Amino acid sequence: xxxxxxxxxxxxxxxxxxIVDYLTESSDIVARAQGGSNAGHTVINDGVKYVLHLxxxxxxxxxxxxVIGNGVVIDPLGxxxxxxxxxxxxxxxxxxxxxxxxxxxxxxxxxxxxxxxxEKNRGxxxxxxxxxxxxPTYADKIERQGLRVTDLRNAAKLAQEIEWRAALHNMELxxxxxxxxxxxxxxxxxxxxxxxxxxxxxxxxxxxxxxxxAGKKVLFEGAxxxxxDIDHGTYPFVTSSNTTAGGACTGSGVSPxxxxxxxGVAKAYTxxxxxxxxxxxxxxxxxxxxxxxxxxxxxxxxxxRCGWLDAVLLHYAVMINGxxxxxxxxxxxxDGLATIKICTAYRLDGKVxxxxxxxxxxxxxxxxxxxxxxxxxxxxxxxxKYADLPPKAKAYLSRLSELAGAPxxxxxxxxxxxxxxxx
Ligand code: GDP
Ligand code: IMO
Ligand code: MG
Numbered sequence: 001x002x003x004x005x006x007x008x009x010x011x012x013x014x015x016x017x018x019i020v021d022y023l024t025e026s027s028d029i030v031a032r033a034q035g036g037s038n039a040g041h042t043v044i045n046d047g048v049k050y051v052l053h054l055x056x057x058x059x060x061x062x063x064x065x066x067v068i069g070n071g072v073v074i075d076p077l078g079x080x081x082x083x084x085x086x087x088x089x090x091x092x093x094x095x096x097x098x099x100x101x102x103x104x105x106x107x108x109x110x111x112x113x114x115x116x117x118x119e120k121n122r123g124x125x126x127x128x129x130x131x132x133x134x135x136p137t138y139a140d141k142i143e144r145q146g147l148r149v150t151d152l153r154n155a156a157k158l159a160q161e162i163e164w165r166a167a168l169h170n171m172e173l174x175x176x177x178x179x180x181x182x183x184x185x186x187x188x189x190x191x192x193x194x195x196x197x198x199x200x201x202x203x204x205x206x207x208x209x210x211x212x213x214a215g216k217k218v219l220f221e222g223a224x225x226x227x228x229d230i231d232h233g234t235y236p237f238v239t240s241s242n243t244t245a246g247g248a249c250t251g252s253g254v255s256p257x258x259x260x261x262x263x264g265v266a267k268a269y270t271x272x273x274x275x276x277x278x279x280x281x282x283x284x285x286x287x288x289x290x291x292x293x294x295x296x297x298x299x300x301x302x303x304x305r306c307g308w309l310d311a312v313l314l315h316y317a318v319m320i321n322g323x324x325x326x327x328x329x330x331x332x333x334x335d336g337l338a339t340i341k342i343c344t345a346y347r348l349d350g351k352v353x354x355x356x357x358x359x360x361x362x363x364x365x366x367x368x369x370x371x372x373x374x375x376x377x378x379x380x381x382x383x384x385k386y387a388d389l390p391p392k393a394k395a396y397l398s399r400l401s402e403l404a405g406a407p408x409x410x411x412x413x414x415x416x417x418x419x420x421x422x423x
Pocket of ligand 2: 008011012013014038039040041127128129130131132133134135222223224225228237238239240273274275298
C-alpha cells in the first residue's frame with residue numbers, strides 16, 4: 001500500500017520528472033493533479049531526452065497507466081502536439097494508458113493571448129509567466145465561466161459554448177489594444193481536437209478510486225513548486241494553482257486518507273525562473289551553472305536564476321507538505337565549488353527570521369544568513385552507491401536534511417535514470 005505525492009519544494013524545476021520516472025517502476029498509475037503546460041518535466045533515459053508538459057512522466061513506462069486529473073488545466077491543441085511529439089520518440093499513447101478527466105478545465109487560444117496581454121499590462125510588475133494561458137484559465141474556472149473537458153463531448157453545443165466566452169474575452173483583448181481572436185477559427189480547431197481527444201475522456205475520480213480500492217499504487221506527479229503555490233508562494237509571483245501536497249487530493253478526487261507518503265523534491269541549490277524575490281540568488285552560482293550548460297528552462301528555454309540552498313524555504317515547505325522523505329537532485333552541480341553556502345535564516349530589519357515573510361517588500365529586505373561548507377571538489381556523477389560519495393558531500397546532505405527536518409531517501413548525481421541513488 002503506497003500512494004505517494006511527489007511535490008516540488010522550491011520554485012519548480014527541482015527534478016520532479018526524473019524522480020517520478022524513477023519511482024514509476026514501483027507504482028501502477030501516475031497522475032497529474034494541477035498546473036498545465038506551464039510544467040516542463042525532463043526525463044533522460046537511454047540517452048533520449050523527453051520533455052513532458054501535460055502528459056504524466058509515467059507514460060515512458062509501457063505497462064503503466066497515466067491520468068490527467070480534474071485539477072489540471074488542459075490546452076487541447078498543446079496536448080495533441082505533445083502527444084504527437086512523444087509518439088515520434090517511440091512512446092505508445094492510447095486510450096488504454098492515458099486517461100483525461102472530464103472535469104478538467106480547458107485552456108483555449110484566447111487564454112494564451114490574455115496571458116500575454118495581462119503580462120504586458122503589468123509592465124515592470126510582470127510575473128514572467130510561461131505564456132501558456134494558465135492564469136486566465138484558472139481565473140475563468142474560479143469565476144465559474146470555464147469550459148471543461150466534458151464539453152468537448154457535445155459536438156452540437158461546442159461552437160456555441162466557445163463563442164460567447166470568446167466574445168467576452170475579445171472585449172478585454174480589444175480594450176488592451178490586441179487583435180481580437182478569430183472565433184470561427186478557434187471553433188474549427190477545437191472541434192477537430194475534440195474528435196481526437198474524446199476516446200481518452202473518463203471520470204478519472206472513479207478510475208483512480210477504484211484502482212486504489214483494488215490495491216493499485218498511485219504516484220501523484222506535482223507540477224511547479226511550493227513557492228509558486230497560489231496560497232503559500234511568493235504571491236503575486238506565483239502560478240495559479242495549489243502546487244503543494246493538498247493540491248494532489250483536490251486535483252484528483254482522491255481523499256487525503258488514501259495518501260501514504262509525501263516525497264519532497266529539491267535541488268541541492270536553488271533556482272527560479274520568472275520574476276519575484278529570491279533571497280539566496282547568486283551571480284557566482286548562475287554563471288557557474290550556465291557555463292556548464294545547465295539551468296535553462298524546459299518549457300520556455302529561459303535561463304534560470306540560480307543561488308545557494310535556502311534552508312528557510314526548505315524547512316517551511318517540508319512543514320506545509322508534510323514530507324516524509326526528500327529527494328535531493330543535482331548534487332553534482334556543486335562538484336566544482338571549494339566553498340558551498342547554505343542559508344539557515346534571514347535577517348529582516350535587524351531581527352532573525354526563520355520563516356519567509358508574507359509580503360514582497362519584506363522578502364526583498366531579507367538578508368540571507370549563511371553558513372559555509374567545504375566542497376568535495378570531485379566529480380560524483382559516475383557514482384552508483386551512496387556509500388561511495390565523498391565524506392564532505394555526505395556531510396552537506398546530512399546538514400541539509402537536519403535543517404529541512406526530513407530524511408533524504410533519494411539523491412540525484414546526474415540527469416539520467418541510473419544517476420539516482422538510494423540513500
Ligand atoms: P521538473 O520540472 O521538476 O521536472 O525539473 P526540470 O526537468 O524542469 O529541470 C530539472 C533539470 O535538471 C533537467 O534538466 C533534468 O534533466 C536535470 N536533472 C534532474 N536531476 C538531476 C541531477 O541529479 N543531476 C543533474 N546534473 N541534472 C539533473
Ligand atoms: P515545473 O513543473 C518553474 C513560473 C513562471 C512564472 C510563474 C507563473 O516544470 O516545475 P505561469 O505560466 O504558471 O502563470 O507562470 O511560475 N512557473 C514555473 N517555474 N517550473 C515550472 O513548472 C513552472 N511553471 C510556472 O516562470 O514565474
Ligand atoms: Mg520544469
